[in-house]
Amino acid sequence: MSDHRAAVLPSPRAPLEVRSVPDPAPAPDEILVRVRAVAVNPVDWVIQGTGSVTYGWLKAPAVLGSDVAGEVIAVGSATTRFRVGDRVVGLATGTDKGRDPLREGAFQQRTVLLERLSAPIPEGMTNEQAAVLPLGVSTAACGLFQPSHLGLRLPGDGEASSDAGVVIVWGGATSVGMNTIQLARASGYDVVTTASPRSAALLVELGADSVVDRTSPDAIAQLVDAVGDRPVVGAIALGAGSAGPCIEVLRRTGGRNLAMASTPVSLEGLAGRRRLFPAMIPTFARIGVTMGVLMLRARLAGIRAGFIWGSSLRDDRLGERLWGGFLPGALGNGAIRPLPEPLVVGRGLDAVQEGIDRQRAGVSARKVVVSID
Ligand SMILES: NC(=O)c1ccc[n+]([C@@H]2O[C@H](COP(=O)([O-])OP(=O)(O)OC[C@H]3O[C@@H](n4cnc5c(N)ncnc54)[C@H](OP(=O)(O)O)[C@@H]3O)[C@@H](O)[C@H]2O)c1
Incomplete structure (x- = not known):
């Protein structure tokens, strides 16, 4: 060998x-x-x-x-x-x-x-x-299509109706976010998203119909306005601090499904340290408490919330359907950039x-x- x-x-x-x-x-x-x-x-x-x-x-x-x-x-x-x-x-x-x-x-x-x-x-x-x-598109697909998350129709699965509904994507300028927007659009859903203003034009090009400045103090109200009277099929929360605002938008718009990809507190500061102890204790305590509060808020609002594992499509049919069925054609014809x-x-x-x-x-x-x- x-x-x-x-x-x-x-x-x-x-x-x-x-x-x-x-x-x-x-x-x-x-x-x-x-x-x-x-x-x-x-x-x-x-x-x-x-x-x-x-x-x-x-x-x-x-x-x-x-x-x-x-x-x-x-x-x-x-x-x-x-x-x-x-x-x-x-x-x-x-x-x-x-x-x-x-x-x-x-x-x-x-x-x-x-x-x-x-x-x-x-x-x-x-x-x-x-x-x-790979990880961006796979994580996006898990959040959108796995039955344990939003459970949406995959691209090419049945007829897309004109009122299929809206996916809310908090953190549209992330790698997972850009893939989420493209996959949701390819499946026939509308997308409203958040990002810094510098990324807005690209996300509109990808098919988002509204891009709200995620740092704006009234970002939640702007997202609710952008949804209007369309049905909301769920939200994908990307980036530290994204789940709380998504729960609030879902509560106000009647959406029932939240898929989260990020820890509520970034591990960035911790990951750069030479020693994890004792600095990790307050960070993980904050993550635990924040997650508990978020899950409780979601439950009280009748929202099903779960954490995405972006490679879990290896173990269900989604992996083959995305990578073997959809992506070869979609990458070839530019439907997915x-x-x-x-x-x-x-x-x-x-x-x-x-x-x-x-x-x-x-x-x-x-x-x-x-x-x-
Ligand atoms: N659970 C999983 O399996 C899984 C898999 C992949 C990624 N993730 C997680 O998903 C998140 C995104 O990962 P990625 O690789 O897609 O990220 P990325 O490409 O590194 O994201 C960079 C972008 O994030 C945006 N951003 C920065 N802080 C943000 C915040 N607090 N909220 C929303 N957007 C923010 C910035 O865009 P603007 O400033 O232009 O808005 C920036 O362009 C990370 O937390 C990552 O750990 C989880």
């Missing part, structure tokens, strides 16, 4: 180290991919900085990363959609419970992807453009740590991407 290079998390809270690891062999339902570009998500610095508490099952050494674009170099015996040489984009789920982060993490030269969480990259789309997609635009911060595995630090420092409507040789 030969080796390749990987950016490895050697121990909790340590900087990534580039070292050799064995090439994985694809299982029957996997493809082996030569990685050409990866994108960085908030979860990468959350795991690096707080994983011993938040991802207790994930043991170092581990390879982090969810977003992969590259070329197929071997196919598993039960796969049917890919051939060696195909360019492919897919969701790596190595950091999930029960998975193998050294085999399945994104930040390495070779990794395995599940065929059902992969799609061909259309001609004319670069690896860096494609790499922005890979967004946010990539912000390429470097080339090679040595640049991945810089990419993680850059994402933790905050990005504005861009996705941090690293090209891999």
